[in-house]
Amino acid sequence: MYRYDNHDFALVRERVTQFRDQVARWQSGELSDDEFRPLRLQNGLYVQRHAPMLRIAVPYGMLSSTQLRALAHVARTWDKGYGHFTTRHNIQFNWPRIEDCPDILEYLANVEMHAIQTSGNCIRNITTDHFAGVAPDEIIDPRPLAEILRQWSTFHPEFAFLPRKFKIAISGTREDRALTWFHDVGLHLNLDHQGEPSFRVIVGGGLGRTPIRGEVVRESLPWQHILTYLEAILRVYNLHGRRDNAYKARIKILVQALGVDEFARQVEAEWAHLKDGPATLTREEYDRVKAHFGTPAYRSLPPEDAGFAARKAEDPAFARWVARCVHGHKVAGYAAVTLSLKAPGQAPGDITAIQMEAAARLADEFSFGEARSSHEQNLILADVEQGRLHALWLAARELGLATPSVGLLTDMICCPGGDFCDLANAKSIPIANAIQERFQDLDYLFDLGDLDLNISGCMNACGHHHVGHIGILGVDKNDAEFYQITLGGRQGSQARTGKVIGPSFAAAAVPDAVEKIIGVYLAHRHPDETFLDTFDRIGIEPFKNKVYEDRAHGRAKTATTEQPA
Amino acid sequence: MSTLIKNQAIIPDTWQHLEPGTDPASQPLPEADILFPVALWQARKNEIISRYKRIGLWLEPDAKLEPLADDLHYFQVIAIHFPKFTDGRGYSLARLLRERHHFEGELRAVGDVLQDQLFFMKRVGFDAWALKEGKNPAKALHAFTTFQNPYQGATDEPTPLFRRRNP
Numbered sequence: 001m002y003r004y005d006n007h008d009f010a011l012v013r014e015r016v017t018q019f020r021d022q023v024a025r026w027q028s029g030e031l032s033d034d035e036f037r038p039l040r041l042q043n044g045l046y047v048q049r050h051a052p053m054l055r056i057a058v059p060y061g062m063l064s065s066t067q068l069r070a071l072a073h074v075a076r077t078w079d080k081g082y083g084h085f086t087t088r089h090n091i092q093f094n095w096p097r098i099e100d101c102p103d104i105l106e107y108l109a110n111v112e113m114h115a116i117q118t119s120g121n122c123i124r125n126i127t128t129d130h131f132a133g134v135a136p137d138e139i140i141d142p143r144p145l146a147e148i149l150r151q152w153s154t155f156h157p158e159f160a161f162l163p164r165k166f167k168i169a170i171s172g173t174r175e176d177r178a179l180t181w182f183h184d185v186g187l188h189l190n191l192d193h194q195g196e197p198s199f200r201v202i203v204g205g206g207l208g209r210t211p212i213r214g215e216v217v218r219e220s221l222p223w224q225h226i227l228t229y230l231e232a233i234l235r236v237y238n239l240h241g242r243r244d245n246a247y248k249a250r251i252k253i254l255v256q257a258l259g260v261d262e263f264a265r266q267v268e269a270e271w272a273h274l275k276d277g278p279a280t281l282t283r284e285e286y287d288r289v290k291a292h293f294g295t296p297a298y299r300s301l302p303p304e305d306a307g308f309a310a311r312k313a314e315d316p317a318f319a320r321w322v323a324r325c326v327h328g329h330k331v332a333g334y335a336a337v338t339l340s341l342k343a344p345g346q347a348p349g350d351i352t353a354i355q356m357e358a359a360a361r362l363a364d365e366f367s368f369g370e371a372r373s374s375h376e377q378n379l380i381l382a383d384v385e386q387g388r389l390h391a392l393w394l395a396a397r398e399l400g401l402a403t404p405s406v407g408l409l410t411d412m413i414c415c416p417g418g419d420f421c422d423l424a425n426a427k428s429i430p431i432a433n434a435i436q437e438r439f440q441d442l443d444y445l446f447d448l449g450d451l452d453l454n455i456s457g458c459m460n461a462c463g464h465h466h467v468g469h470i471g472i473l474g475v476d477k478n479d480a481e482f483y484q485i486t487l488g489g490r491q492g493s494q495a496r497t498g499k500v501i502g503p504s505f506a507a508a509a510v511p512d513a514v515e516k517i518i519g520v521y522l523a524h525r526h527p528d529e530t531f532l533d534t535f536d537r538i539g540i541e542p543f544k545n546k547v548y549e550d551r552a553h554g555r556a557k558t559a560t561t562e563q564p565a
Numbered sequence: 566m567s568t569l570i571k572n573q574a575i576i577p578d579t580w581q582h583l584e585p586g587t588d589p590a591s592q593p594l595p596e597a598d599i600l601f602p603v604a605l606w607q608a609r610k611n612e613i614i615s616r617y618k619r620i621g622l623w624l625e626p627d628a629k630l631e632p633l634a635d636d637l638h639y640f641q642v643i644a645i646h647f648p649k650f651t652d653g654r655g656y657s658l659a660r661l662l663r664e665r666h667h668f669e670g671e672l673r674a675v676g677d678v679l680q681d682q683l684f685f686m687k688r689v690g691f692d693a694w695a696l697k698e699g700k701n702p703a704k705a706l707h708a709f710t711t712f713q714n715p716y717q718g719a720t721d722e723p724t725p726l727f728r729r730r731n732p
Contacts, residue, residue, distance in 0.1 A: 007714055007726060014712045022681065031681075038651055039681055121651065151716040151726070157688035158660055158719065161653025227717075227725075238657045273665060278718045278725060285727040 001062040001370055002147045002292040004112045011154065012109045015116055019043050020102035027099070042122055042160070043105070044092075044115030048422050051095045055118040056108060060128045060146040060170075061089035061372040061380075065360035068371060070111040072356035078104050083356070085341060085349040087413060087464055088125050088167070089373045090118055094420050116154055121162045121249075123153035123234075127169045129177040130374035133293060134336050134382045136328045140189040140197050142172035144290040145223065148281065152227050159234050163241035164249035166234070167206075174493075179375065181205050181213050181495040182467065184251045185233065187226075197223040203233060203263065204255030207461035211497040212252045215260040217267060223286070227279040232271035236263070296368040296383055301333025305386040320442065321393050321404040333386050337367075339379040339396055340403040340411065344436045347429045348414040349377030358399045366392050375464075376413055378406065409451045409518075410436050413464050417457030417474065418481065424457035426474025426481035431455055431510055438511040448518060451531045452491070465489075466497040469531050470517060475504055483510050487517065487543055488535050499540055502548055513547050520546045568702055569673065570683075570694040573709070575702045578695060580621050580642055582675070600644045603628060606636070614639060623675075626654035630661055637668045645691075647676035656689045663690035663720045680705035684712065690720035 004012075019039075026036040040046075044055035056071070071091060075083050078100050079093040086092060096104060105115060117124055126146045133141045149168060153159075159166070171178040172189035180186030186202035199221040205214025221229055237251045255263045312319040327336040339359055342348050351359075359379055363371045366388055367381035374380055379401070384392055396402035405411045412435065415421065417428025432455055439445060454468030458475075465471035471486035482504040489498030505513050518531075520543050525534045535543075569578040582600045586592035589608035600621035606613060613620060621642035622633070637643075643662060645655040655674065662668040673693035674686050683694060687709050696702050718725040 005730075007716075007730065010714060011712060011716070018681075018711050035650070035679060035681075121653075148727075155685075155712060155715050156717055157685040157715075158656045159653070160682075160685050161651050161656070163653075235657050239654055243652060243654075278723050278728060282728065285730075288727075288730075 001064060001143075002059075002289065008112070008151075009109070012112070012114045012116070013106075015043070015114060015155075016102060016106045016109055019105060023098065023102055038120055038161070040098075042117055042120035043101075044090075044118035045098065045101055046119065046422070047098075048094070049418075049420055052098050052101070053092050053094050053420065054096050054101055054104060054115060055086065055090050055092040056113055056115050057118045057125045058089045058091060058113075058373050059150045060126055060132070060143055061130050061374065062143070063363075063371045063373060064111075065363040065369045065371070067111050067113055068356045068360035068363065070108060070113065072353040072360070074104055074107065075353040075356065081354075082350055082352045084347065084416060085351065085373045085377045085379075087375045087377060087415070087462060088127050089130075089375060090125055091351075091373065092416075094416070119165075121164050121166075122160050123156060123162075123166045123168065126150055126153070127167070127178055127183075127375060129171050129173055130372045130376075130380045131177065131327065131336055131382065132172065132372075134329050134331070134334070135173050135177075136330050137174040138172055138330065139174065139191060140172040141290075141293055142170045142187075142189050143293045144286060145187075145189065145197075145226065146170050147289050147292070148285065149226070149230075152230075152279075158231075159238060162234070162238055163243045164246065164251075166237075166251065168230075176491070176493045176495065179464070179467065179491055179495065182207050182211070183214065185230065186214050189223075190220075192220060192222065199223065199226055199229075201229065201233075203267075204252040204260070206250050206252045207464060207466045207497075208250065209247050209459045209461075210250075210252065211461070211466040212256065213496060214252070215255065217260065217264040224281045225275060227281060228274040228277055229267075229271055231279065232267045232274055235270055236266045240266075298331050298334065298383070299385065301385060301387070303332040305333060308386045308389055311390045315390075317404075318390060318393055320446065321397075321402055322389065323446070324404045324406045324408060325402065326389060329383070331383075335384050335386055335389060337381045337384050337389070337392060337396075338374070338406045339371075339381065339401040340406060341378050341401070342405055342411050342436075343400045343403045344410070344440060345433060346400075347416070347419075348412050348432055351379070355399055355401060358395075359401065362392060362395060362401075365395075376406075376411065378411075404442065405445065407450050407452070408445045409439050409448055409453050409470075410445060411452075412436075413452070413454040413468065415456050415462035417455070417463075421457060421462075423460055424474060425459075425476035426457050426483065427507070428455045428457040428463060428472075428474055431472060431474075431483065431507060434507075434511050435514055438515065448521075449530050451518075452489075453514070454489075464491075467491050467495060468498065469535070470514060471498045472510065477504070481507055483507065485510075485513060485517070485547075487540055488532070490532060501540060501544055503551075516547045516549075517543050567695060570696065570702050570705065571671070571692065573706060575706075580644070582623055582644070598642075600642065603633070607632070610636070624655075624658060626652055626658065628658060630658065630666060634666050637662070637666055637670075640668075640670050642671040642673060642693075643668060644673045644675045644695075647674060647678055650677040650679050650682055656685065659686070659689040659691055660720055664723075680708045683708040684710075688715070688719040688721050 169183040170187040188200040192198040201218040202214040372380040418424040456463035456465040467489040484504040486498030585602040600623040
């Protein structure tokens with residue numbers, strides 16, 4: 001993975017110095033709350049329901065074992081012994097004291113970590129596929145360009161005060177695993193006719209209050225031009241994006257208002273001035289950064305390890321874990337492994353300091369000392385020998401990191417919700433826990449197969465509910481917490497948002513509703529059909545009819561406990 | 566008299582902002598160094614040029630630069646107004662004035678201008694700052710050197726670090 005040189009170290013350390021000074025000036029009253037807020041947000045520091053929350057960047061999800069140990073130290077020293085992985089690879093700590101944050105960041109700077117631009121109306125952490133570099137369907141490893149984008153976006157002087165936050169995702173595979181169609185900018189790396197990397201540039205996607213699938217503004221952009229082209233996009237957005245209403249300030253609203261053709265015309269007109277300027281990337285820089293993501297010292301192995309096959313045959317629990325948590329790898333005899341952070345009773349994405357250190361140990365022992373955090377809020381060990389999977393499984397199981405549920409109903413994406421977050425309308429973790437409790441039977445879950453259930457505690461959609469096959473959204477109704485359910489959303493190349501099924505539910509009714517939805521699937525499915533296949537074939541009506549069977553015309557049974565969608 | 570940060574020093578500011586009147590055609594023009602609102606400049610350009618030795622322009626963040634492009638050589642000073650420091654349009658305007666329209670006079674940031682934005686403002690081509698009232702300019706001077714060697718090119722240093730990093 002990328003390692004800092006003196007320049008990189010100097011910048012994060014200068015940031016710590018700057019932030020320490022800002023905190024001190026805020027404490028002395030020299031900086032008002034309003035003046036301090038955007039500054040602390042651009043350094044990942046929120047003031048939350050119970051305590052501040054500090055969000056640490058994990059650029060495109062890459063973590064070294066050293067960094068995992070440092071995060072464990074932070075959790076133990078300055079927090080309550082755990083952290084939470086977000087849907088943007090980052091990790092957040094929910095209980096630090098504001099005055100400790102400069103010390104935390106100074107400590108993390110030593111292991112090449114920071115909180116720069118993890119919040120605020122600026123360019124955020126670049127996200128990508130958690131199998132980058134090892135995926136069998138990968139065309140180009142996106143990480144060198146993701147790192148180049150990280151550096152370019154860090155303290156970009158022109159784009160520090162955009163109308164709203166700006167999220168970029170990049171993928172280099174045939175199947176999109178980075179939700180690129182639902183980002184402010186989505187980038188698809190491909191090879192052009194000369195075999196050179198080029199980008200498809202997608203603009204104006206997003207979840208949140210107004211979910212919109214992005215649109216292509218340029219089908220093929222040679223890689224050297226990515227920075228100047230992004231500067232053109234951002235300049236058009238910075239000058240013309242709405243600033244009068246925070247809910248209409250994302251670039252997707254501008255793209256919709258102008259129409260994608262006019263937006264693209266303005267970008268191209270701006271780009272004509274920037275193209276071939278000094279920000280044009282050089283082969284030397286690409287090669288310099290790419291060298292950091294070189295091939296680890298893989299051994300030459302047979303594609304199928306005999307011992308691995310035997311273990312699977314004799315141990316159904318191991319086979320089950322392999323079926324869900326072990327993923328294909330481009331190198332023969334190797335596999336990528338998900339260490340699940342979705343154990344029953346645990347808040348999805350939460351990880352204890354003990355687990356962080358254990359994951360670091362497993363990374364050292366089994367995967368060249370590196371791990372990744374996924375946008376689905378799990379950890380990944382990307383380079384494990386097949387023959388060692390059983391040993392890894394035994395170790396991970398001891399640590400509560402081997403829940404064999406990846407891609408199943410209980411592998412939920414879930415935001416921190418009303419238990420922690422100030423923005424939330426409703427709690428999300430107790431809903432996740434109630435669903436986990438209801439659907440504990442592994443045979444049943446395996447029989448259901450691939451099913452994404454995503455939960456957000458408000459329409460900011462941090463839990464990506466729009467793209468869950470089943471999406472659950474917390475809404476506020478007269479100060480009571482209700483939950484709206486959507487069906488048919490999905491990630492990937494065919495990414496789209498789900499449809500609202502009908503009136504919302506009280507918290508206690510959500511597991512029943514989910515169970516009824518699943519019942520409809522089980523009753524209607526053809527052999528080998530996934531939930532989505534069945535949904536696409538039969539449509540939303542049968543689900544609606546079942547879920548609201550005791551209600552007249554899909555309306556709320558009693559006006560006092562339900563609200564219209 | 567208010568003060569200005571310029572060339573790492575705090576100096577008196579001789580320029581005045583003229584609030585736009587309801588009718589630019591009849592608005593009185595005082596004898597002073599004036600930062601003219603765009604509408605006034607456009608309505609009475611010839612008169613202003615003949616009456617004033619030194620001319621300044623005041624830009625709101627929604628200003629359109631193209632119609633002003635041929636006039637820029639008249640201005641000793643262009644002030645870009647930041648109604649709120651979180652309104653970042655002025656950063657793009659500054660770069661466009663410097664890099665596209667090659668404006669070489671004084672480019673000053675006015676309005677909600679705070680110490681913690683000075684570094685970014687310097688990078689996009691500002692060279693003078695009228696800090697928000699009540700803020701101590703002496704304490705802000707060190708902000709220009711917050712980062713020694715930033716990654717990306719901008720107006721002050723067009724060559725990005727990656728072109729200097731690789732020998």
